[in-house]
Amino acid sequence: RKEVEQDPGPFNVPEGATVAFNCTYSNSASQSFFWYRQDCRKEPKLLMSVYSSGNEDGRFTAQLNRASQYISLLIRDSKLSDSATYLCVVKEGSQGNLIFGKGTKLSVKP
Amino acid sequence: GAVVSQHPSRVICKSGTSVKIECRSLDFQATTMFWYRQFPKQSLMLMATSNEGSKATYEQGVEKDKFLINHASLTLSTLTVTSAHPEDSSFYICSARDDTSSSYNSPLHFGNGTRLTVT
Numbered sequence: 516r517k518e519v520e521q522d523p524g525p526f527n528v529p530e531g532a533t534v535a536f537n538c539t540y541s542n543s544a545s546q547s548f549f550w551y552r553q554d555c556r557k558e559p560k561l562l563m564s565v566y567s568s569g570n571e572d573g574r575f576t577a578q579l580n581r582a583s584q585y586i587s588l589l590i591r592d593s594k595l596s597d598s599a600t601y602l603c604v605v606k607e608g609s610q611g612n613l614i615f616g617k618g619t620k621l622s623v624k625p
Numbered sequence: 626g627a628v629v630s631q632h633p634s635r636v637i638c639k640s641g642t643s644v645k646i647e648c649r650s651l652d653f654q655a656t657t658m659f660w661y662r663q664f665p666k667q668s669l670m671l672m673a674t675s676n677e678g679s680k681a682t683y684e685q686g687v688e689k690d691k692f693l694i695n696h697a698s699l700t701l702s703t704l705t706v707t708s709a710h711p712e713d714s715s716f717y718i719c720s721a722r723d724d725t726s727s728s729y730n731s732p733l734h735f736g737n738g739t740r741l742t743v744t
Contacts, residue, residue, distance in 0.1 A: 519668075549732055558718050558738045559669065602668070610674055611722060612659050613733060617668040 538603030631736025
């Protein structure tokens with residue numbers, strides 16, 4: 516069974532903390548990887564793509580280890596507005612449908 | 626940026642009725658659209674892949690006769706939940722891939738979802 520698995524969470528952290536999320540995927544043929552953010556009862560929104568060389572977007576850093584089939588997301592200097600569920604997503608198939616992890620809930624407290 | 630409009634955003638219906646959900650790509654053409662469902666505290670699960678001009682491809686366990694998909698144009702796909710039952714209550718989300726996007730790595734664009742409650 517093809518799956519994307521994430522840390523169960525929830526993560527409760529104070530403002531300014533650094534927090535890391537992990538994700539593993541089972542399909543070694545997967546080629547594209549993303550982190551999405553989903554706020555309560557809303558649609559998921561793309562946070563960032565994940566590239567083999569690792570990539571950074573402001574306070575967010577994503578890493579990919581193809582050999583271990585492992586993806587990570589690091590958030591530095593957490594803000595209250597970062598509170599959400601973070602979804603690890605893998606694109607598969609010729610038509611490119613997305614396989615979602617269950618998500619990890621982050622709650623940033625003042 | 627690319628926008629996908631999904632309508633309605635919320636619907637409450639009685640058991641046994643049918644509900645139609647529309648998904649429109651507003652500023653791009655989408656030969657392929659995807660329909661997802663999300664139950665509380667669960668991940669988004671792909672229900673079916675909708676292709677303009679051809680039959681939808683359903684995931685295992687999803688009844689094609691219950692969840693009717695029509696993708697009649699390059700900007701519109703509809704999902705009809707027929708004879709809805711309380712267990713169909715869920716959050717339904719569509720997504721679309723821009724036909725002009727040449728990269729497989731390009732992300733999909735999501736609608737804002739439809740929260741269906743069947744009483």
